[in-house]
Amino acid sequence: MRVRHLDSAAALPAAQWDALFPSGYPFTRHAFLAALEAHRCVGAEQGWTPCHAVLSDEQGIAAAVPLYLKSHSYGEFVFDFAWADASRRIGRPYYPKLISAIPFTPCTGPRIGARDESARQWMAKQLPALAGSGGLSGIHALFVDDRDFAACAAAGMVERHDVQFHWYNAGYADFGAFLATFSSDKRKKILRERRRIVEAGIRFEHRAGHELDESGWRQVYRLYANTYAERGQYPYLTQDFFLDYGRQPDTAVRLVLAYTGAEMVAVAILLRGGDTLYGRHWGAAEHYNGLHFETCYYQGIDYCIREGLRHFDAGAQGEHKLARGFIPQITRSAHWLADTRLFDAVSDHLQRERDYVGEREALLDAHSPYKRDRRADVPEV
16 A cells, blocks of 8 residues: 555546545535636645545555645634644644645535545555654544544544534425424514515526526626625635536536526525535625525525435534524544644543533524424434
């Protein structure tokens, strides 16, 4: 077994890379990662330098991991700024660090693509070694699915938890059947929110990314970029990324477009993979009462019910999702730090943090909007 680094996903043929990863998770597909690199969403200038690891033997490629050398901690959604400060205090540079993650994408999924389970375990064991031999502060695998997390834990990486809110389809016939599982007051609130949008004269269209022409995508991008501009930030993703990846014939991108008359006033940019819809980005030209909830949540739920999708991952954070039928769910990341003093302190902290996160999840679940006699109809997470 030998490991080599790639400075871009394009350095490996798409068929070889994609053969290692599940087809139902769009964010580790070659087309997505290569488009991020080709259109300057990631790179040394952005503080996300690709250095993907590929494991090979005499039979060929056995495993691969999307890896980035990070010079900061932005765009990750697993916050380690306090760790960086502690590292500075003990005289150990924290950056650069190595991370296995999907840039700007806090969606749980595979991080190790492998030919078989033996290759997965071998690749996981190399992750701390790659960071250590490179003189880096550590390695961080973010939003890892259960199988890859088990491999990372066996390699000596420590577990961190957080909570997101996901929606699950219990075989609802329509949105009304979904709301029928709510308590009366919660159901009325949702109906009132949706009614305001209708009264404002806003209508919606659902489109696959390739169904929009270049002009339409430029309108979408202006709305997306405006959301960042209002916060005084630059967009993570470039217009050229969307004009390429979003318009490919087999793109995973799905769009919820909001119109008043002929004018596009808001958009939710989502990706579809397997039985899951992933809510990723939002943009709007104006502020309407309840427009974000309708565009990003209710329209997504409508889409899942209509298409028979089981799961809607609408993005990170957001306790406001709870009242709208999204269930609290634990997410995992795995971490290893080269400095034993820092690693021991972080490991101790994470044990206490996991206890807190578990208590928080249970408390949130107790405030679910579902009727108590209908909780059995809601799928277990």
